[in-house]
Structure formats: C-alpha cells, structure tokens
Amino acid sequence: MTTTPAAGATTSQAVLAGVVAAVAGFTSSFAVVLTGLVAVGASADEAASGLLVVSLTMGLGCLLFSWRTRMPVTLAWSTPGAALLAGATVPDGGYADAVGAFVVAGLLYALTGLVRPLGDWVARIPMPLANAMLAGVLLVLCVEPFRALADDPAAIAPVLLTWLILLRLARRWAVPGAFAAALVVIVVSGSLGDVAAGDLAPTLTWTTPAFDLVTIVAIGLPLYLVTMTSQNIPGVAVLASFGYRAPLQSALVYSGGMTAATAGLGGYSINLAALSAALAAGPTAGDDPSRRWIAGISTGVCYCLLGPLAALVTTVSAAAPAGVIAAVAGLALLAPLASSASAALADVDHREAAALTFVVAASGMTMLGIGAAFWALLAGGLFLLVMRVGVRSGSA
Template identity: 65%
Template sequence: MAGAVTAVVGFTSSFAVVLTGLAAVGASAQQAASGLLVLCLTMGLGSLLFSWKLRMPVTMAWSTPGAALLAAGSTPEGGFSTAVSGFLLAGILIALCGLVRPLGRLVELIPGPLAQAMLAGVLLLLCTQPITAAAHSPAAILPVLATWLLLMRFARRWAVPGAFAVAVVVMVVSGTFSRIDPTHLAPQLTLISPGWDPAGIVAIGVPLFLVTMTSQNIPGMAVLATYGYRPKLGPALLYTGVATAAGAPTGAHAINLAAISAALSAGPGAGPDRDRRWIAGVTCGLLYLVVLGPASAAAVALTQAAPDGIMAAIAGLALIATFASAAAGALADPGMRDAAAITFLVAASGLTIGGIGAAFWALVAGGLYLLVTHRRAAPPTPPAPAAPPGPDSTD
C-alpha cells in the first residue's frame, strides 16, 4: 500500500507541472504524452531494479523542479528540438557526476542558498496561477482551491491529488470529456531529432542539471539516510543520467531520485520492519510500469480538454510547498541573504540574454555578488594587555 500511495501521489500531484513545462518549451500534445510515458517507464524500472537489488526502498521520480524551470521559460530558438538537446546535456552531466565523483562534489560546492533562491524565483509566477485562475474562472477553480485547503488541514499528502479529483468532477460537469478524442488515449512514442543551438542547449541543460542535482538527487539521499538507508550515490546518478539522456529524444526531460515522496516508501508508513520496506519501492516501480505509464496519453488528453486555467491552478498548488521550502532555504543564512535575494529577483524577472534564460543568469548574478562582496574574515584581534593596578586598586 505504501508503494501504491507513493506512485499515485507522485503522479497525480505533479504530472500537470511536467506537461506545463514541456508545453512551455515547444512540445506538442503528442510529444508531451510521449515524454510523460517514457518518464514513467524509466522511473518505474529504476525503482523496481534498485529496490529489488539493494533491498532498500529506493524510489525515483521525474524532476518536478526541473519541469517548473521549463514552465517558467519559453520556447527556445529551434523549438522543442533544442529543448531535447538540453535534456540530453542534463542527462550526460548527471551521468558524469555518477562516474566522476569529483564532478559531483563540484555541484555540492554551489552555495545552497543560491540554488534554492534560483528555484524559488522560477516557481514564483507558477505559484500565482491558482490566484489568477480563480479570478478569471471562479466557478471552476474555487471548488478546487477549497478542496486543497481542507485536505491540507486533514490529509496533507492527498491535498493535490484531491484537488485534481475535484477538477475532474468540474470537467465532467462542464462537458470536458465529450471533447476528448478516444484515438488519443493510447500511449505511443514520438521521436524528436535533437537540435543544435548552443545558447538554447546551455540555457535549458545546465539549469536543469543543477536544479535536479541540488533539489532532488542530493536531498533524496538525505531522506533515505534519515530512515537508515545509505545506498551508494554513484550508481543511482549513473542510471538516472543515462535514462535521462536516452529518454530525451522521446520528449522526457529528466528523472532523479525521489526526494519528498521517498519518505512514503522509506518511512514507518511502509511497515515496522525496515528490512521489508524495499517491497514498497518495487510496488511503486511496478505501478508506474503497468498502470501510470500507459495512462500518460489519457492524462495529456484530459489536460488538453480541460477548462482554461484549471490545470495551471493544479500545477501551482503542487508547487507551493516546494516554493516555500526553497524560499526558506534561500533566506535562512543571514550572511548569504543579499546574494540569495539577488538570485531570486533575477530568476523571477524572466530575463533572457543571448537566448539564455533567467535561471542561468540568476546563478551568475548571485555568484558575482558573492565574488565582489565576499571578504576574508579578519584574524581575531589579540586582547590588549591588562593595565597594572593603580594606587587605589583593591586587587
């Protein structure tokens, strides 16, 4: 049951973010459905193999922060083909981190507050979507928001899936399902030839790599360690990197170790016996392979036929917790607060220079600020010698 919950919650709470991100960088509905299918298959296979082989609940997920990064951008020069090349670059870099451990350590040297600030800035506009959607279509969006709010009080893990379920009810009432073409419900692969636009590839690939490593893979290992599981990071990075690179030509953006949802399979909810929780990881993988992957085309068809704003609202709700965590992490250290604020503002600005988007320039701006303003700590001043006692001293 824990493995099933991990898969269902992971899929329903963020697939709208993935589809929004792929569409933002130029994917057609067919290409997005192909990407979602391959993401589910590679995630499922990784969860199944690693959990079974290591006898640990090692689960994998698509890069939700990476999808949010794409959603905050725009179609690059050269269209979705350039984005596919960016996905390929991100996968190669992740795989290299698994093969060359010093490269992984370099990623860890990126100041955490800057990486978190970049992510928070990217998420800002996406998290406002439920508000703007409610203003434009209150009858469709307010029931969704009300359900989310109530479930945040009584069953937090089901808040976004519950909001999505109510959104489906709204779609039924509005006649959405009558607009779905049954021929679009069968899953199918679509191959996309990678494009060659160096600026666009760097603009997508490097931030996607960084946000996936700092917001997913590294925290994912920390979550497993919290419950006493310490698998080697290298093989997991190698698999997710190779799978990301291999899946890129089908429209899949990136997979990684699960972070937040990892606790559902690794925690006490998966049973009191730690040595048997790997079964939850296997179950999660099987569900992605057998059920959720084949349902990817139906999810895309439903999204395409949904009333305006409703899926954007679901995506925004799914990202609020991630935004809150990233913003808190960005501003927690007083010594890094100004640099993090600059990084956040540049990322939220939507700035594009030379075809390279705001996420990249945000890290550049924050790093430049640190480089210019950082001062080496002065050695402590030795205490002044004590004055000799005076004539009136009682010492």
C-alpha cells in the same frame, strides 16, 4: 518457509506505502511535467510521450535498485526541473533544441556519477543560491491559481476549495484531490465532448535532438543543477535519515543514461526521489527496515502501470477550461516553494545573495536568448564574489 503474521503485516504495509507513494507522486505533479514540456515547445502528443517515458524509466529504476540493494530506493521525475521548464520559453529552434538540452543534462548526471570531481563541484554551489533560484522559478508558477481565479472563479474556486479542505484533513491527498475536483470541472464544462477514443491510447513520439549552445546554457545546465541540488542530494539525505545509504553513483549513471537515451521521446529528467522517498523508506512502510525494500518494488510497479495513462491525462488536460490545469500545477508547487524559500533565506551569511538570486529568477528575464534561471545563479554568485573580495581587501 512460512511467513509469520508479523512479517505478513510488514509486507502488506510496505506494499501499501509504495502504492501511496506512486499514486500521490503521479497525481500531484504530472500537471507540472505537462506544463513544463509544453512551455518549451512540445505538442500534446510529445508531452504525453514524455510523461509516459519518464513514468516507465523511473518505475524500472525503482524495481532495479530496490531489488538489487534490498533498500527502498525510489526514483521520480524531476518536479523542480519540470517547473524550471515551465518558466522557460520555446527555444529559437523549437522543441528539438529543448530535447538536445535534455540529452546534455542526462549526460551530466551520468558524468557526475562516474567522475567524482564533477560531483564535488556541484556540492560547492552554495545551497542558498540553488534554493533561491528554484524558489524564484516556482513563484512564477505558484501565482497562476490566483490569476486564474480572477479570470474564471466558477472553474477555479472548486479546485482551490477542495485543496484547502484536504490540506486540513488529509494533507497528502490535497493536490490529488484538487486534480479530482478539476476533473469534475472539466466534465461539467462539457469540454470532453470532442475527445476521441483514439486520443487516449498511449503512444511514443520521437523528436530528433538538436544541439544549440544558447539552449543548453538556458535549459540544460539549470535543469542539471536544479535536479542535482533539489532532488538527488536531498534524496540521499532522506534515505540516510532512515538508516539507508543511497547508491548515488549508480543511480546517477542510470538516471543520466536513461534521460539521454529517452530525451527524444520526452524523457527530460529522472532522479532519486526526495519527498516521496520518505513514504517508502519510513515507518509507514512497516516496522522492519530490512523489509521496506518491498515498498520500493511496489512503487516501481505502480509507476509502470500509471505510465500508460499519460495520453489520457494529457488529453483531458488539453480539453480543460483555461487555467484549470495551471491551477493544479501551482498548488502542487506551493510546498516546494515554501521549503526552498525558507532554506534560501535561512543562512544570514548568504541571505542578500539569495534574495538577489530569487528576484532575478522570479523576474522571468531573458537576455541573449538565455532565461532567468541561469542569470539568477550568475547574479547571486557574482554578488558573493564581490562581497568576499571586498572583505579580503579590507582585512589586508
């Protein structure tokens, strides 16, 4: 069978779209993943292991689902979930407790795919509250570039300036460009002088999960909720907008099972891709929708190839001057912050509840050992309940 020029062009477009989706997705948010894992107690080796394992499992997922369904189904790590971790504190039991929470989140993803009522329950959570919780968590991280700028203008200003220029000229590459500028800053600072070649080899580091109820409530449940509402559900919508029906149930079983199985290696959460999915499923992957599944394959291959770079980027990040990597992570989260805040406050009927949820999440409060994300959802939900009970009583 010969390939027509048109088909060949479509295939080339699909392959390139998949490469762009993977490279842009990896370089624009790996700093958030590392920041999140370290925030809950992971060492540099454990964080590198986590970045490696999520890259491999989401890459394999892209390959599996795109090949079986002949659709451009792409998976990704949970950037909102990583941001949630970055705003958390180290559990009393250390990183092992956080790993146990990852296991619980993974089991909940899988159960959501297997048990329909659980998925229906998640769908009943008012989206303005879920978006407000995420926006509050993101706000804490998005101010970091500007705090760092005040502390070390020479190191941070080139990163911010590169990001701003590329945002105007080539928006997709703004955050990867900021990371490239950060690399230049790190090299110029001379902080890589003590890095040994052995530190750059990819390794897997196991941490035996420990299960602590407080940590599960503080990290596991919010991680599950924010990933479902900010990644999996929008991921389905993105694919639907291009005429594809996402294999949600099987994707949840795969991502949940892989998360639970690899949590000890740092696999905190994978899910259906949302933002990057548009690159593989949209017109940039070719004019023929029936051949865009090749972009999903290309994305998966690239993630598997990028995974072994985890130790390299972790080592470089650890050697960076203070605030540089946090600045890159904060810039990567500005667009999700704008999107989630806008969605949270758009609905007039939920606006006050969403605002309350937002400020509680942004407060960073910890009570009974449980962080702000949980209390934010609880506060917003309680506010809605009180307001609705009042309306019913008044109308009676």
